[in-house]
Amino acid sequence: MKRPDDTHGDFSAGHDWRLGRFPNLMPRRVESILLVSSPYDSFILEEDGLLSELIFSEYTDLGLTHAPSVHRVSTGHEALGAVASGEFDLVIAMARLGGMEIHEFASSVKAIQDDVPVVLLAANEAELTQFGAQIETLTVDGIYVWHGDAKLFLAIIKTIEDRWNAQHDTHVGGVGVIILIEDSVRYLSSYLPLVYSELVRQTRAVMLEGINRMHKLLRLRARPKVLVATTFEEGLALYEKFRTYIFGIITDVRYPRGGEVDPQAGAAFIRKIKEDNPDIPSLLQSAEVSNREIAERLNTAFLHKWSTTLLQDLRLFMLNNFGFGDFIFRLPSGQEVARASNLYEMRRVLRDVPAESLDYHASRNHFSNWLRARTEFVLARKLRPRKVSEFGGMEGLRAYLIQEVDGAIRQNRRGVVEDFTRERFGPGSRLTRIGGGSLGGKARGLAFFDAMLERYQLHKEYEDVSIFVPRSVMIGTDVFDEFLDNNQLRTLALYKAQDEWIRQAFLKAVLPRSLTDSLSAYLAHATSPLAVRSSSTLEDSPYHPFAGVFSTIMLPNNHTDSRQRLSQLCDAIKLVYASTFYEQARQYLRATPHRIEEQKMGVMLMEVVGTRHDHYYYPSFAGVARSYNFYPFGHMKPEDGVATVALGLGQCVVEGSEALRFSPGNPHVLPQLSLGKAFISNSQRCFYAINLDDPDRPVPTEELASVERLDLTVAEKHGTLDPVASVWSHENEAFYDGIYRPGARVVTFAHILKSDLFPLAGILSEVLDLGRIGFAGPVELEFAVNLSANPRQFAVLQIRPFGVTGEQEAVEIDGLPDDLLLVSSEMALGNGIVDGLHDIVYVKPDTFDAATTPAIAAELGKLNETLLAEKRRVLLIGPGRWGSSNPWLGIPVNWAQISAARVIVETSLEHFKVDSSQGSHFFHNLTSLGVGYLTVDPELQRGFIDWHWLDQQPCVFETDLLRHVRVDIPLEARMDGRQSRAAVLKWSVRAEGLNDDI
Secondary structure: OOOOOOOOHHHHHHOHHHHOOOOOOOOOOOOEEEEEOOHHHHHHHHHOOHHHHHHHHHHHHOOOOOOOEEEEEOOHHHHHHHHOOOOOOEEEEEOOOOOOOHHHHHHHHHHHOOOOOEEEEEOOHHHHHOOHHHHHHOOOOEEEEOOOOOHHHHHHHHHHHHHHHHHHHHHHHOOOEEEEEOOOHHHHHHHHHHHHHHHHHHHHHOOOOOOOHHHHHHHHHHOOEEEEEOOHHHHHHHHHHOHHHEEEEEEEOOEEEOOEEEOOHHHHHHHHHHHHOOOOOEEEEEOOHHHHHHHHHOOOEEEEOOOOOHHHHHHHHHHHHOOOOOEEEEOOOOOEEEEEOOHHHHHHHHOOOOHHHHHHHHOOOHHHHHHHHOOOHHHHHHHOOOOHHHHOOHHHHHHHHHHHHHHHHHHOOOOOEEEOOOOOOOOOOOEEEEOOOOOOHHHHHHHHHHHHHHHHOHHHHOOOEEEEOOOEEEEOHHHHHHHHHHOOOHHHHHHOOOHHHHHHHHHHOOOOHHHHHHHHHHHOOOOOOEEEEEEEOOOOOOOOOOOOOOOEEEEOOOOOOHHHHHHHHHHHHHHHHHHHHOHHHHHHHHOOOOOHHHOOEEEEEEEOOOEEEOOEEEOOEEEEEEOOOOOOOOOOOHHHOEEEEEEEOOHHHHOOOOOEEEEOOEOOOOHHHHHOHHHHOOOOOEEEEEEOOOOOOOOOOOOOOOEEEEEHHHHHHHOOOHHHEEEEEOOOOEEEEOOOOOOEEEEOOHHHHHOOOOOHHHHHHHHHHHHHHHOOOOEEEEEEEEOOOOOEEEEEEEEEEOOOOOOOOOOOOOOOOHHHEEEEEOEEEOOEEEEEEEEEEEEOOOOOOHHHHHHHHHHHHHHHHHHHHOOOOEEEEEEOOOOOOOOOOOOOOOHHHHOOEEEEEEEOEOOEOOOOOOOOHHHHHHHHOOOEEEEEEHHHOEEEEOHHHHHOOOEEEEOOOEEEEEEEEEEEEEEEOOOOEEEEEOOOOOOOOOOOOO
16 A cells, blocks of 8 residues: 655645546645744644634645644744744744834835745734824735734735636636735724635535546635725726626725725725626625615625625625626526536426527626636636537537537546435445535544545455445435524524433424435335434534534434335434534633534444344444544653543543553553453443334434443343453453353453454554554544454545644653642643632532442532633543443533533542543543643542542532632632653742643
């Protein structure tokens, strides 16, 4: 197998064929960014991952694996030295430059390298006003103000790139141009991210059917350019330069004209443009509603700048005017006679549309505009300079259009992820999609990784093992939008907080007929059990992964009546949609920069990997693996990775129940087995399987209602226990591989990890390494293995980037006196210092009983509501695994019940010992949200808690299970991410300032 190297270039180069007939657009891109900011400003912009996340996501969405690098310096003088190296394409400078004024800095940069753009980013509006009239004379290439929306960085980069590439891309590819005229820095900083986000969304929505996902994303390079002007003269110069390629005009009303602010400059601009091109789409925007009348007189659209529906209004304008919507065939009178939403429908409609309608649209270049919006530049160029008379009449043009559209469809059929059609879908189909819009993060990650598996043929290294992504159908987010809008659910779901009300309302709603028709055709070929999985647009991002936040419904899919199977599948999809608005999702969203109304839900229909045993269906084993191990020990390195595996379905692992942990780089090192008999109580004692015995059972409103928890004796009866189990001999006090002797059966995976029965460790190392390179960072993988298949199967069920801070500042922990320490941990996640912790909530260790953990979770939920309302910052301490679905292993809370916590401690007690968390969805989400997570194991001398000190603190609230105390002098938590160590100090030793981003 030819492996990619860490430069990532090989993968991109190897897939150049997917560009097909497209020109090499966007030849100049921002590849290296110099960020000039004070340490504090940089911490805000970079350490929380938002900047790197957005850059990563943008380049991943474009099918690239090499994102621009970001280098930070603290002062202007340092920056000038860096610019002199010639390594940077863009300089983003905050206002505080360490003693150097911004105008001096910008001029100096241009003197060193005049083609490097310099952008000023003010931390807030007050900072911007300090420049006063001087701001008009700054030699910078853009001025923006930070409003907390991290998408601003994306807009800055895209604005620069569009300015660079507009001339080339219009000339070579016929790419369209949108002129945006706006002189308000404050408004542009908020509005430009909306324009780019919507432009990319609508460009993605109109990508053609039949091409693979990666190809579609590469074609987003061909989206229209947005060129920004701040004066009348700048806008007019852009129009004259790109007249042939103008998609439309978006202009403010008041801005400079002739050197002075003209309150009607925008109206004058549109009036002048329409004299040259009366049909050009235009939008007049203003903070003054009275200007709507002027827009009406100009026959142009109007948008109120401070409208509460700004994004929706902008979306509708672009959809209806820039060619992104349906092509509506009209007669000269304006009467609609037909419409086409894609090339397939265009090919069909062209056969029957009246000749006078064809003449009407061809004479106004409507066909070429609509095709260009769909990046069909070759066909658009053929049509634009041609006259109808050149085709020998309208029927000649009709035949020509049909021929060319048909040719484009054929060329665009290549790909891995195909759009679903009843005619094409069959046993040979692998990854297909239904509906437009985004596939969502989960589906996108799998589609990307499937392309990598195809490119590098990993399975050839394991000839008797099939390494693959299970056959899946992916439902795009446009179907979600259509479902909400058709059933008038959007507003109700946004404002109704009761989960049960939402659940019932969604179940009563009706899915789009187009979807149910496709599902009916799909079920004719899909007869094995199905996992109906969420794939939100926000899911699986590196720093806010939403792991386990939304629903997955398991369906037996074995009813004899196909109509019942369809009904059950539809209900499962509705329940996944409903989970978008459940309280758990709302609570998680509040801890991120996102709003619930931004959430778009895709759905994956994935065939479950496994084999039928009696009336149960399950894989041989399943698990989660990470390319980075937070808790290495002995000779292990964090980069060796870690995996957690369990017999049967993977619920044991992702929900924090009993499973076996090992390092793929050191598979023979299993310290758990050295515990002997003590290991049995923490080993897997049951497993999960889909129950096939009741096909009439209604679709479960609880995710696991179709999944049954079974004793290991059932697996032994099925013959699936032997490959993964050992026997504990009480007589010899030793483990023996296999189950062919008397004794306690214990899941150890010894046969798998110590012999050649199945190359699990080797495959995991290879797949994790491939994922790490493809995603440009650490990854987490969910997988399933089927030993009963021929060849044996290793299925990648999910892969996502996992946020691990690369460069972490030193945090001093050594040398602190013991009497200052409330908590000490040798296994900790997070980096930095959390201060201002006045509140401590802890589970009372002396009275703790594992049987009471559900009651503890309920009490914590009520207390959390109070703490949130009071905006308290909390240290939370308790035994076992937080968030475990198994109440005997820890406190079964969800995020909504502990969201006030800034630092969480899990500890073992003398009578309650559980391995630390690392494989569960709950653990993943906590760490990605920046919550400090400390593990304490006094028995192994890995930390301690000063319970005596806690018991002496003033009590605010106490029950038989919990105690809430509050201290006058705040605690201070210190996390050293480089060494995975942490300490909580009984009082803050820092002189001033707070920094809770870890």
